[in-house]
Amino acid sequence: MTLTAPVPARTSRRPAAPPRRPVRPLRVLLHVFLAMVALGWLTPLALAVYASLRPYDETARLGYLSLPEHLTLDYYGEAWSQAELPRYYLNTLVIVVPGVLITLMLASFTAFAIARLRIPGRRTLLIVFTAGNLLPPQVLLTPLYTLYTMIPLPAWLSDSQALYDSYLGLILIHVAFQFGFCVFVIANFMRTIPEEINEAALVDGAGVWRRYWQLTLPLCRPVLAALSTLQFTWMYNDFLWALVLMSSGDKLPVTSALNNLRGQFFTDYNLLAAGSVLVALPTLIVFQLLHKQFVAGLTLGSTKG
Numbered sequence: 001m002t003l004t005a006p007v008p009a010r011t012s013r014r015p016a017a018p019p020r021r022p023v024r025p026l027r028v029l030l031h032v033f034l035a036m037v038a039l040g041w042l043t044p045l046a047l048a049v050y051a052s053l054r055p056y057d058e059t060a061r062l063g064y065l066s067l068p069e070h071l072t073l074d075y076y077g078e079a080w081s082q083a084e085l086p087r088y089y090l091n092t093l094v095i096v097v098p099g100v101l102i103t104l105m106l107a108s109f110t111a112f113a114i115a116r117l118r119i120p121g122r123r124t125l126l127i128v129f130t131a132g133n134l135l136p137p138q139v140l141l142t143p144l145y146t147l148y149t150m151i152p153l154p155a156w157l158s159d160s161q162a163l164y165d166s167y168l169g170l171i172l173i174h175v176a177f178q179f180g181f182c183v184f185v186i187a188n189f190m191r192t193i194p195e196e197i198n199e200a201a202l203v204d205g206a207g208v209w210r211r212y213w214q215l216t217l218p219l220c221r222p223v224l225a226a227l228s229t230l231q232f233t234w235m236y237n238d239f240l241w242a243l244v245l246m247s248s249g250d251k252l253p254v255t256s257a258l259n260n261l262r263g264q265f266f267t268d269y270n271l272l273a274a275g276s277v278l279v280a281l282p283t284l285i286v287f288q289l290l291h292k293q294f295v296a297g298l299t300l301g302s303t304k305g
Contacts, residue, residue: 045280052076052274059270075274083261083275088254089282094167095253096235099174103231104224106175107182112212114183115190116198126187129180137177141244144173148245165247173245174235182227189223190216225293233283254279 051064053071062069079085110129114122148164158166193216201211217224239255246252261268261275287294 045277048273048276051270052277054270056268056270075271076278079261079271079275079278082271083257083278085254085257085275085278087250088252088257091167091251092236092253092255095170095174096232099171099178099235100228100231102171103175103178103182104227107179107227108186108217108220108224109212110179110183111186111190112216115187116211116216117208126184129183132180133177133184137240145244159248164245165251167251169245170241170253173241174238178231178234182231185227186220186223189220193219222293225290226295229287229290229294232286236283 047064050068051059052075053073054068055070055072058069059066113119114126119125145164148169149162151163153161153163153166153168155161157168158164160166163169163172197215197219198211201215206215236253237255238253242253242256258272258275258279261272
């Protein structure tokens with residue numbers, strides 16, 4: 001008879017939980033501050049949505065902050081048809097989509113030359129582009145208006161046969177004012193890309209265009225997505241330049257469509273709130289689709305180097 005040693009029972013040990021970090025008062029204050037800022041930004045939007053769901057006579061009788069007696073979506077259908085939003089959406093897309101694409105393309109060209117090519121005065125050039133963003137656009141209203149009326153265009157580009165009152169004029173002004181900011185951001189991002197990648201491609205015989213298009217630009221997708229979101233939002237929400245540089249009502253962007261909801265003697269502000277929500281909806285959709293790339297574009301460059 002042989003005796004066997006007892007096999008010790010296996011005990012499952014859970015990995016020790018990492019120690020909790022102590023709660024810092026400054027971090028708590030930071031989160032409270034950020035929550036208050038977010039609440040301050042969301043409150044007007046929430047009030048607009050709330051007002052758009054209530055009849056005007058109810059809010060006039062009980063007040064905008066009262067509890068609702070009846071909620072309806074009728075105002076959205078009325079605002080969609082009365083403000084002629086589909087036509088104004090199309091006008092905005094004709095202006096914004098080419099404006100964003102041209103701005104990012106030209107800015108990436110210039111940023112590549114500043115960050116990757118050893119051209120003389122590239123730092124000064126970057127400072128000039130950055131300083132151009134400090135000029136208030138209101139200063140240029142009168143000179144630009146005069147200049148736009150004097151620059152001729154063929155009839156197929158402008159009904160007025162001038163740069164004034166044309167889609168091309170609005171696209172150019174958006175590109176001009178957003179170009180410097182995009183160059184500054186993209187150039188700083190390109191500097192975070194290791195220089196060895198560019199040198200290896202140069203040794204393999206890659207030209208300037210190939211290094212830009214096939215090597216550097218694909219690595220800049222996060223920052224390009226972040227800038228696309230910002231540029232779309234800024235150009236979409238523009239009202240000043242369309243008001244100054246356009247006179248035809250059927251060419252105006254969607255931000256001016258809300259004027260169609262104002263009456264001569266009476267304005268239904270609940271209907272106006274519904275129209276405002278519909279006008280703001282595309283920017284929310286674009287940000288929701290690109291929010292991951294937007295956050296990555298803002299943080300990726302800061303973690304390199």
